[in-house]
Amino acid sequence: FTYEFIATPAGTRWYHAHFAEHKQLRLGLYAPLIIEPRDVNTRYDRDYTITFGEWSPDALHPDHNQPNGGMGSMMGDDMMGDDMMSTPDDPNVIFTVNGNASPAAPPLHVRQGERVRLRFINASAMQKHVIRLDGHTMKITHVDGNPLSPPREVDAIEIGAGERYDVAVTANNLGVWALHCVRPGHAERG
Numbered sequence: 001f002t003y004e005f006i007a008t009p010a011g012t013r014w015y016h017a018h019f020a021e022h023k024q025l026r027l028g029l030y031a032p033l034i035i036e037p038r039d040v041n042t043r044y045d046r047d048y049t050i051t052f053g054e055w056s057p058d059a060l061h062p063d064h065n066q067p068n069g070g071m072g073s074m075m076g077d078d079m080m081g082d083d084m085m086s087t088p089d090d091p092n093v094i095f096t097v098n099g100n101a102s103p104a105a106p107p108l109h110v111r112q113g114e115r116v117r118l119r120f121i122n123a124s125a126m127q128k129h130v131i132r133l134d135g136h137t138m139k140i141t142h143v144d145g146n147p148l149s150p151p152r153e154v155d156a157i158e159i160g161a162g163e164r165y166d167v168a169v170t171a172n173n174l175g176v177w178a179l180h181c182v183r184p185g186h187a188e189r190g
Contacts, residue, residue, distance in 0.1 A: 011145025101190030
């Protein structure tokens with residue numbers, strides 16, 4: 001299909017399926033949808049879009065293909081729906097950054113003094129992440145694609161499922177710094 005629409009309002013958006021959506025999310029059927037404004041007031045030296053996702057082997061189970069069922073409904077638990085038997089703390093869930101689990105996620109390269117925009121999208125089906133950039137503070141400029149006025153400076157960002165944050169960072173600390181989730185167990189799972 002070809003979809004045509006007026007791309008408005010500008011901001012960091014994303015798309016995903018609404019049919020067996022937890023399965024589709026866990027199999028990677030999502031992507032950023034960035035709508036640039038006509039007039040760009042703020043310039044950045046670098047602009048990175050970072051999409052957090054999750055992968056679960058449960059998503060490959062044949063019963064997970066049912067639109068509103070899956071094993072949870074087959075076992076009489078209608079609350080499970082197409083999410084299967086995974087919970088936010090499921091140790092089988094692997095976390096991804098732009099579709100890759102660590103150490104396969106490529107580094108973000110910046111030069112000292114550059115102004116960088118990071119667009120965070122949490123495409124996880126159920127996970128909340130707390131994102132930190134060691135050695136730097138982040139200035140939140142947009143929440144869910146909409147400007148935040150005034151922008152707010154933070155050390156970490158708690159980003160729930162489906163949420164988006166645009167942040168500005170000045171690369172003013174020379175070195176190699178980790179951009180990571182600080183929730184217990186998350187780094188070990190990707």
